[in-house]
Amino acid sequence: MTRNTLPVPLTGSGRGRSTRARTIRFGISKLGVTLFTASLAMIFLLPLVYMVLTSFKDSSQFTTLNAPLWPASTNTYTASDGQIYTVYEVPTANGVQSLALEKPGRESSTFVDPKTGQEVAWQGNWRNLTPVWSLSIKLDNFSTVLTLLNFPLLLRNTLVIAILGTIGAVSSGVLVAFGFARFRIPGKDGLFLVLIMTIMLPFQVLLIPQYIAFMAVGWTGTWLPLIVPHFFANAYNVFLLRQYFRTLPRELDEAAELDGASPLRVLWSVIIPQAWPVIIAVSLFHFFFTWNDFFAPLIYLTGHKELATMTVGLQDFSAVYAASGSGFLTQAAALLAMIVPVTIFFVAQRAFLRGVVISGVEK
């Protein structure tokens, strides 16, 4: 048996050949589709590549037309007398040579060969020549931005607000979701419908009274309006947590209740240990929400630069430097501002992506 079937593909029986051909065709199609998707992904993420490369460039390269896309600087030649000349690619009778421009002129210029130190006369307009660039990664932008943007302060402020808000959002969300998932309350379905409807409410309609109220109690110019409301359960989080809690078997709750456990005890010792995936997802959602939030810190922290969050500080910075033609600095600042959320996402992406899917599909 084995002896007969094994050589089949090699001897070229009809069936074996078509299977192999199909496998090969499948492999080629798979390669094609994957390459296509990879090139789409590259186009999609091209602006990020732009940001990273630009943040390592200096001002002279940034403002020079036709400069290389990668961080580079022009080559220079230091003559024996200490003068520094820029090196250009010069077409000569002996092919294109890298020569340092010594005496520029409109119709003819004098170059120096950096290798030999000999002068070369050249006919033509030197302005049409391209300089020789070589890779040069500069970290100066980041040190500049760290100081000008006051990055450590913004990082600390944003982290404090994000962590306190996340504690509030998760703890209140878990309590409320437990109430919705496990208790018979008259009119509960109606209440849940109200909860879902608040997700669709445009925030503007709440904004002005909230602002006036926070101002009346003296909370504007503090972090409290950015933290305290999150201790009162966000509808989106409650929805997510409740959907998950409902999938947990009730038998464990009931067993604990029979053992005399209070509802809080059931929540703490039975539900929460089973619900870590969704609790992590909700924590991440709130953390990313805070890191991205712009409008609330903008209006509540106006005039308090020492309290500003990352997004507000970044916007302030970009308003000054993007306009002054220092785009390389704003790209470096944007890079710094996204490091924390992007890193956290890559570390915890599985829990996060699952959370997104639960929220979207189950509605």
Next chain:
Amino acid sequence: MVIVEDKESVHAPPPRRMSLARRETLVGLAFLSPWLIGLVVFTAMPIIVSLGLSFTNFNLLTPETLRFVGLDNYGRMWRELLNNGDVGKSLGVTARFALLSLPLTVGLALGLALLLNQKLLAAKPVFRTLFFMPVLIPLVASTIVWQGFLNGRTGWMAQILHAFGLPAPSWFADPAWALPGLVLLGIWGVGNMMLIFLAGLQGVPTELYEAVKVDGGGAWARFRHVTLPMISPVLFYNILISVIGVAQYFTQAYVLDPGGNGNPGGSTLFFNMNLYKEGWSYNNMGYASALAWLMMLVVVVAAITMFRTSARWVFYAGDTK
């Protein structure tokens, strides 16, 4: 343990039978209380107050002059709508953006989801992560990145277009191109929708596809008669969320023009930008409340329209079985 249990079951039930349900309700309400308090304090009261404020001339700097002005604010809105003042302009910008960006982002998200759902694609989790990743970038930062990328002189988009011999617009500096530039920036946020579509696609039973195959249908027939109806609830959800998202559009436009005028040339004067300018630059909180209610009305009408028409194009597989 067992003894305790026995005691409870012997003594507790008979006298407490009535109060047990009540007790469960009370404990349940106690668990709901953070949300219930928040609902009253941070949602219900503000809605009522903002409706009330919209009939006043409330100004944050001169609260003592607070006066009931009837429908004056709404009258001003109506006039600015008719003579293409800030209300008319900002509604126009927001509507144009919605018309450009919604079909594009929803279509692209669905296209990407179909691609990432292919049997023929290797390394799916990697691509899923890459296409989702920009969603996590703070909007202020991604706007700055695109501002640089689309810069008419130093940006890569200009260099790419020039390389193909095409003229390069200056995007965010050109009133005609600023909105399309924001649409491109919006494409970076398709990751969320893509994931939701992807989950929807994975829920489509494969027998249905085989049935189409048996009937001799091709790829288009499979998409048109199986995929599309089966994922229509997800499509509905994604469109609804996008409409609400456009109604709240602010951050990107603010980064482009912190002055609040929607520069270049008012082409990015989104509805919320005008609201922000009135409420926080001019402190006209009464008028800004009226603007907020107008937006609320638009969103509610859009949502009701979508739900009303959904019976015709959204197919809930569970209902028919």
